[in-house]
Amino acid sequence: MELDPILLSRIQFAFVVSFHAIFPVFTIGLASFIALLEGLSFKTGDPIWERLSKFWIKVFAVVFGMGVVSGIVMAFQFGTNWSNFSQATANFLGPVLSYEVITAFFLEAAFLGVLLFGRDKVPKGVHLFAACMVALGTFISSFWILSANSWMQTPAGIEFVNGVVYVTSWSEAIFNPSFYYRFAHMALASFLTGGFVVAGVSAWYLLRGREVEANRKALSMCLWMLMVAAPLQLFVGDLHGLNTMEHQPAKVAAMEGNWETSTGVPLLLFALPDQANQTNRFEIGIPKLASLILTHEWDGEVPGLDVVPVDEQPPVAWVFWSFRVMVGLGMLMIFFALAGLVLRKGGKYARSRWFLQGLRFMSITPFIAVLAGWFVTEIGRSPWLLYGLIDYQAGITPSLTGGMALFTLIGYVLVYALVFTAGVYYLMRLLYAGLESEESDHPDDAHDRAKRPFSAAHVPFEVDPKEVERLSRISPLDGGR
Amino acid sequence: MELFDLALIWALIIGFGVIMYVLMDGFDLGVGILFPFAPSEEARDVMMNSVAPVWDGNETWLILGGAGLLAAFPLVYTVFLPALYIGVFLMLAGLIFRGVAFEFRFKARSSRYLWNWAFAGGSLLAAFAQGAVVGAYIQGFNVENGVYVGGALDWLTPFSILTGLGLVAGYALLGSTWLIMKSEGYIQEWAYRITPPLLFSVLTVFAMVSLWTPFVDITVFERWFDKIHVIWVLPVLSLLCAWKIFSAVSKRKEGMPFVATMGLFIFTYLGLIASRWPYVVPPNYTLWDASSAYGSQLFLLLGLLFVIPVVLMYTAWTYWVFRGKVKAGEGYH
16 A cells, blocks of 8 residues: 555644644633633632632643644754745745744743742732733743634735745734634634533532632633633624635635535534535535525625636535534533633522533533534645645655655554653543642752742652542532532 | 844854753763662652752753754654654653653652662663764755755664763763762762763763764864864863862862863863864754744744743752752652
């Protein structure tokens, strides 16, 4: 069998970037939550905010650390597997990706250390400022990376001479046509991720009757935020879709499973796209709804996959189904956000067993939705790396063989599997230890002075039998009363 | 219109970044390489504690180098990475393993020995791969029309294996002299004891590489033997540093061995640059050929001028906070 270096490189890139992306998407939302907790603590002086903040800072530290470790690889992927693409686009992507990196370093150098280790060493106001700067820094970092990605989707501000990109306008290139939509969509996704994780973990503690007062406050805050963010995401997502229809009609056609440009297009709920025969084998849809959503008219014209030649079509089934996974989970998030509002009366949200159990499981959904969304947008632009200008074939490293690509793909999968297992396992230990764990901390420990993210967490790697016993003595109150 | 030679400024920045990385990650990789040979588990704790506060800051220079190369010298980035494809993977895998091992060893009890091995193995792998990159750079790359056209393992030759082993020994030397400075008692005595043999290994490889290099490529030979004789001062200074390490260890000085080892690295590094300057993708492309557009270099430079001083100040501050000896049994639990 002939190994295809292009396909293997795409899988490898998808793998490492997906693996990396789940960490920052969480930390961006969590950083804002921590800044808010610090702000409340500063303003009210109520120790409960500080306790919550201390706990979530530990979680933040570990997740941030995993993000850094998995991010190292990204800085080299462009060159190892996509060297022709890198050479062609370096004039724009080089500085923009570098700005992403130096923002992250600057953030880590200047403020992360203060946030993680400076609580008792700097004035309270300075600590709050550091928390805000870390939150802001995570946004600036994602600003650059999303600018780079959006530019690859909707190139602007450049001239393309002899196969090389030259920037003619930095502002047009950075703030390219799809940037604002993607950034808003992604920022909300980060808030939803942070929100549902904190809500899910708090719900789990409430189910077990642990630290009820603090965790109820955390859950309440999350539910207010989610109530705004979840429906807003639907609105922003719709705008993002309209923007995509304008610039990348084939992607929208794949999302809708629409093969022919036509009017009065139904919204397909289920279909089996058949790329070979350029049709759907089986479909269930709501008449005219896709036209209404995309053109705001019942009989509006919706682009089909026939707007591009067959060999420039993305793999439709992937895009079609990833899109449905994302939207389906988004609807579920809206449901829980609104249920939180309904249950608000009389504080039922913190007692209702089905709701708390449901939130526990919801904490994983934002990650799946985010990855599904990235699959839609990245697979949907196939076969282009730089939309309309550079395709996979033109961008791949010429000297790369299938065997080399397979070797590193397997290698990265093995390395990441190990790192991910250890990291998630440790994170679970941290969550299991909970807010109560801080009483056993040693604030003067030299470990605290280490300016590395992980040293903000003190929970040992292995399960301590004594701790299991201590926690099992706490009787799980029914519904967290 | 083009006021400054930005390519030259960028070459200085990246050259500075590389030596910063080599010196700083060098000693903590070196500590990892020496890890299996430590006299006791307690000594391993001290070794790890001595580099714990600073190691990840050290590695930031590597990522900055990767991204900076893409921005300023895309040709270097797009030739080196494909040519060194397998080596880059091994280096990254090594760095990730040791990074994770670092964090979890402190939190591990019964599984500690596993993290010890991951730390040592990862350090060794990363150091060897970096050394082999140096060898590959001296050899030059098979490039046509700005695109690497060689094979997957062209970089792995007897010469690059030699430079790989050389850097492993060199990092171990940085590690042992760092430990002389940071430890005391029997651990420091152990570090004193292993330093001369490590120095001897480094000098052996240094001599072999120096004799071999001029014959790897004719232009390097001409550079050293025909044209500019002033560069001979660099290997002389390197040897002076080596002598200084030896005498400082004999006199049981604490700080000087590390300082002199850094000097050894710096002068060797400058000698390496002198061999190939101004070719950044040997044998055919100079740093000006490899540059990105003027505007692109300028755009990023503005940000870096702001960030680099902050990172340097922060780095200096961290080393200041953690100055002094690391005592056994102190610190981590």
